[in-house]
Amino acid sequence: MSLKIKHKKLKVTGIDNPExxxxxxxxxxxxxxxxxxxxxxxxxxxxxxxEDGKTVFLIxxxxxxxxxxxxxxxxDLYKGSFKRNHEGDYHCTKEEIxxxxxxxxxxxxxxxxxxxxxxxxxxxxxxxxxxxxHEVYRPNHPWLKLDNDSYLTMIGAAAISKDTGKAHxxxxxxxxxxEEPTITRISSDYFLDYRENLDPEHIRWTDRIQSSxxxxxxxxxxxxxxxxxxxxxxxxxxxxxxxxxRVDNTPLHDAAREALVNCLANADYFGRCGIxxxxxxxxxxxxxxxxxxxxxxxxxxGGISDPRNKTIMKxxxxxxxxxxxxxxxxxxxxxxxxxxxPVPTIEENIEFDRTIVIxxxxxxxxKKISTSGNSSGNSSGNSSGNEKYQNEMxxxxxxxxxxxxxxETTTKDIxxxxxxxxxxxxxxxxxLCEEGIxxxxxxxxxxxxxxx
Numbered sequence: 001m002s003l004k005i006k007h008k009k010l011k012v013t014g015i016d017n018p019e020x021x022x023x024x025x026x027x028x029x030x031x032x033x034x035x036x037x038x039x040x041x042x043x044x045x046x047x048x049x050x051e052d053g054k055t056v057f058l059i060x061x062x063x064x065x066x067x068x069x070x071x072x073x074x075x076d077l078y079k080g081s082f083k084r085n086h087e088g089d090y091h092c093t094k095e096e097i098x099x100x101x102x103x104x105x106x107x108x109x110x111x112x113x114x115x116x117x118x119x120x121x122x123x124x125x126x127x128x129x130x131x132x133x134h135e136v137y138r139p140n141h142p143w144l145k146l147d148n149d150s151y152l153t154m155i156g157a158a159a160i161s162k163d164t165g166k167a168h169x170x171x172x173x174x175x176x177x178x179e180e181p182t183i184t185r186i187s188s189d190y191f192l193d194y195r196e197n198l199d200p201e202h203i204r205w206t207d208r209i210q211s212s213x214x215x216x217x218x219x220x221x222x223x224x225x226x227x228x229x230x231x232x233x234x235x236x237x238x239x240x241x242x243x244x245x246r247v248d249n250t251p252l253h254d255a256a257r258e259a260l261v262n263c264l265a266n267a268d269y270f271g272r273c274g275i276x277x278x279x280x281x282x283x284x285x286x287x288x289x290x291x292x293x294x295x296x297x298x299x300x301x302g303g304i305s306d307p308r309n310k311t312i313m314k315x316x317x318x319x320x321x322x323x324x325x326x327x328x329x330x331x332x333x334x335x336x337x338x339x340x341x342p343v344p345t346i347e348e349n350i351e352f353d354r355t356i357v358i359x360x361x362x363x364x365x366x367k368k369i370s371t372s373g374n375s376s377g378n379s380s381g382n383s384s385g386n387e388k389y390q391n392e393m394x395x396x397x398x399x400x401x402x403x404x405x406x407x408e409t410t411t412k413d414i415x416x417x418x419x420x421x422x423x424x425x426x427x428x429x430x431x432l433c434e435e436g437i438x439x440x441x442x443x444x445x446x447x448x449x450x451x452x
Contacts (some may be wrong), residue, residue, distance in 0.1 A: 009162050014054030018047060022057070033075050037068045057158070066293060069100040085350055096353060099268055103293065108310035110172035110269075113159045114186070117169050119149060122177040123217045127152070129220055129416060136417055137320045139405050155318060156311040172311035175269060180218025189289075191274025192223045196230065198281050211274075219314065220264055224321070229419060231256050231279055255335035256284060259344075259357055261322040262329070263288045265313040271353060286357045302330035319397055332359070359387070395420065396429055400451070403438060408450045 006059045015021050022045075029038050039062050046058040064071050070092060081092040088385060092100075102109045131151065135144055143154045149167045152158040157173030160166070174183055175190075182417035183190050192211035199206050209226055211218035216226075260277065263286040267275050271289025278285040292299050293306045305328065307313040316322050332344055347356040398418055403409055411429060415422045429449055433437045441448045 012050065012054055014050075015057060018055045018057075022047065024056075034073060034075075036070075036072045036075075037064065039064055039068070039071065063295070066103045069104055082349070083354065095272065099271060099290065099353060100261065102268065102270065103308065108172075108308075110170065110175065110309040110311045111156065111159070112171045113161055113166060113168050114171060114174060115161050115168050117182075119152065119158055119167055119169060121179075121182050122157070122169060122173060123179055123222075124153070126177045126217055126219055126221050127157075129225070130315075132413065132417055133225075135405070136402065138318070141318075156314050170311060172309060172315065174348060175219065175309075176221045176312060176315055177219055178217075179213075183211075183219065187270045189272055190269055192218065192220070193274060194223070194227045194230065194277045194279075196279045198234070198279070212403055219262060221315075224260065224264060224316070227277060228257050228321075231260060231277070231284065246296065250339070251335035252339045252341070253275055253342075255332040255339075255359065258322065258328070258335075259284070259286050259332050259359060261313075262286075262307075262332075263315050263355075263357065265307040265309050265316060265322065266290060266293070266355065268308060268353075273352060273354065279373075280361075282361050284359045284361065286359075288355050289353060291348060291353055292346075292355050296348060299329050299346060300333075302328050315417050329357075332357075336360075392428070395424075396432060398433070399425070399428060400437065403449060403451055408441065408448045410448050 010405060025045075028034050029040060034309060040059070044060040044062065046060075048056050048058055050056065053236045070077070070081040072082075074080045078094065079091070081097055082089045083092050083096065105158035106111075126224070127148070131144070134141065138144075143151055146154065149158065152169075152173060153160065153167055157177060158171050161168050169178070171186070174186060180190075190211070192209075194207075194209040195205045207218075207230065209223065209230075211223065211281045216222055235250065235253055235256075262276070263275060267288035268290030273287075273289060275289070276285075276287040278287075290308055293308055294304050298304055313322060315316060322328075329344070329346070336342065336344055341362060342360045344360070345358045348354070349356065395418070399414055402414060402417060406413075411422050411425050413427045414420070414429075419424070429438065429440075433449075436447050436452055439452045441450060
């Protein structure tokens with residue numbers, strides 16, 4: 001209102017009749033038929049008189065809160081919504097407007113009840129595996145004693161409809177535990193992709209997991225469990241004991257998994273291009289659709305947790321993911337610093353509405369990972385035979401603890417919980433039987449084990 005561009009330069013023209021213009025401005029911005037929500041207060045409007053007597057208005061436009069977005073003009077949601085991209089203002093696309101409206105939902109959008117589905121659409125094996133992990137992490141949790149429908153309701157995967165009086169899956173429940181064909185009927189853009197390329201001679205990748213492959217369920221929970229193991233599989237771990245138990249994690253393990261959890265919990269599952277995790281020799285890249293809800297600066301600073309999918313994050317927390325104090329980007333940053341790595345970077349792609357977090361590993365990653373976390377505890381790396389023996393003893397101890405908690409269990413259950421192959425578990429179980437610690441029950445096909 002007080003500047004003009006002349007010969008590619010800004011020229012101060014000043015405001016004619018500033019009091020009249022000021023009143024007209026406030027009348028317009030407070031008119032809901034002109035502006036859907038007025039974000040300004042008196043402190044955002046500054047009237048400045050220059051030395052030559054010209055008056056200019058300096059107006060600060062604050063970022064709108066999530067529940068007020070999108071802010072649009074002329075009472076037209078789709079034609080009146082704009083976004084700033086570099087130096088220009090552009091119309092928001094329908095997809096961008098829909099994304100803002102989901103973020104403005106009074107409750108977490110993933111808590112929405114999907115009454116057109118019943119609980120039979122959830123993958124029973126995924127739910128069973130989730131509950132087993134929950135039991136291992138919190139064996140005395142009161143929800144574990146509930147029947148299946150009640151358990152799903154308590155963790156947020158289901159809810160009771162006021163209209164039908166029956167339990168139906170929530171959006172979070174569908175995303176976490178259903179199968180890809182069901183999920184894509186709700187969100188056609190849903191896609192999970194893990195790409196691993198550790199060999200520079202490979203043009204594409206050395207390993208890949210896609211939700212659309214048809215080889216597994218394609219849901220968020222099974223993706224989390226598979227990728228959380230693969231993403232740290234080649235991270236070297238220093239030999240370190242806490243008492244008689246080996247510590248299998250380094251700070252970098254925690255950082256890589258924390259970044260994965262944040263990516264899945266903050267994704268807009270209706271956004272374009274899906275979730276893409278890329279593990280390269282020198283970096284791990286986490287990409288998810290959806291902007292940063294708290295803003296980039298606040299995300300880097302930490303202290304405020306506002307995940308886009310609060311119900312999914314709750315289900316992660318129940319398994320111990322993302323639950324540590326100081327979790328989020330500050331934990332990832334600190335872990336990288338402790339491992340001698342560069343500070344991770346955060347990028348926002350405005351055009352495609354995507355958030356990208358990059359952990360830079362560096363060329364000497366093996367050395368950095370193998371030495372991280374060595375500041376305390378007993379360590380010894382000069383005897384591979386001794387380390388293998390210690391590993392075997394720890395696995396035996398963990399299997400005995402699990403059987404003690406369960407009473408009776410199977411090879412398959414133990415392998416799933418401890419992340420070992422069934423062949424390896426069967427070998428250890430046979431050794432424990434020979435030592436008289438456990439006894440087998442039943443035939444080979446249905447064999448279970450319990451403490452003697």
